[in-house]
Amino acid sequence: MKRQSEFKKLTYLTFRNIKLYFKDKITFLVSLITPLILLVLFVVFLKSTYENSIFSIVEGFNLDQKLINAFTGGWLFSSILATSCITVAFCSGMMVIDKVNRANIDFMVSPVKKSTLQLSYVLANLFSTLIIAFVLLLVGLIYLAFVGFYITFVDLLLILFGIIITSLFGTILANIIWTFTRSQGVVSGVCTLVSALYGFICGAYMPIYTMGKGMQGFVSLLPGTYATVLFRQGFLNGVLKEMGKTLPNEMIEGISTSFDVKMSFFGHEVSTLGLILVITISTLVLLGIFLLINLKRHKKIKKSVIK
Secondary structure, three states, X not given: OHHHHHHHHHHXXXXXXXHHHHHOHHHHHHHOHHHHHHHHHHHHHHHHHHHHHHHHHOOOOOOOHXXXXXXXXXXXXXHHHHHHHHHHHHHOOOHHHHHHOOHHHHHHOOOOOHHHHHHHHHHHHHHHHHHHHHHHHHHHHHHHHHHOOOOOHHHHHHHHHHHHHHHHHHHHHHHHHHHOOOOHHHHHHHHHHHHHHHHHHOOOOOOHHHOOHHHHHHHOOOHHHHHHHHHHHHHHHHHHHHHOOOOOHXXXXXXXXXXXXXXXXXXXXXXXXXXXXXXXXXXXXXXXXXXXXXXXHHHHHHHHHHO
């Protein structure tokens, strides 16, 4: 009976936090800065830039415009999802807002376990991120259905896995930071910084291949980069396979390398399984750190209460 009651509290608090996030229009819009920037850049010049890059690689061969559109569209939505799973996770947390509004004090004197409250923040953060990510995925699939759809069932599973694991990674990382934060200004600053800069460091705004060697080495150490390449493969493997029917393997390799469908770690190519393992292990490590931090904080509060 006790467990059932605690579960009801957890469910109520989780839904409460999700509703608060979607009601806060400013926070909601800030969390969508990166996909909006990507859409504007794509419409203004990225689409034509990527098309010219492909044409320069396949010079002398005729490539169906439908394949070009499918490729550039797949690149766009792989970038949007790769960034949104992190940026939305950072901006949809209600923990600090409750601290600022001092709502956490009310929760402390209410019959709610601290662990239940903490878990409700994490779950609401994760579900809010997943809701937006799945909506963006649906928009992407509809767009590709019109311009050129080459995503297989296996590719779709890869994209879905990428959404879930990247959202979980972003959620845990954000909640580790928010645990030590009590200022709305810090939250707004971090959200804006992450939303504006994350697209650059994960290779969403421009391919990693075009960066300098030093920058390439730096981004190859970031788990988010592996998540981006995972999304690239999910969206672009099918269209590359279709291109392979008219283009030689060397050209397909050139396109794959130039547009981050393949990734190298200091000269060694990383397989799809390698990408999955890196982001999964990174998420588990972060989860371990998060649990350890909260365990220590719980013990500290317990000691202060006893004194």
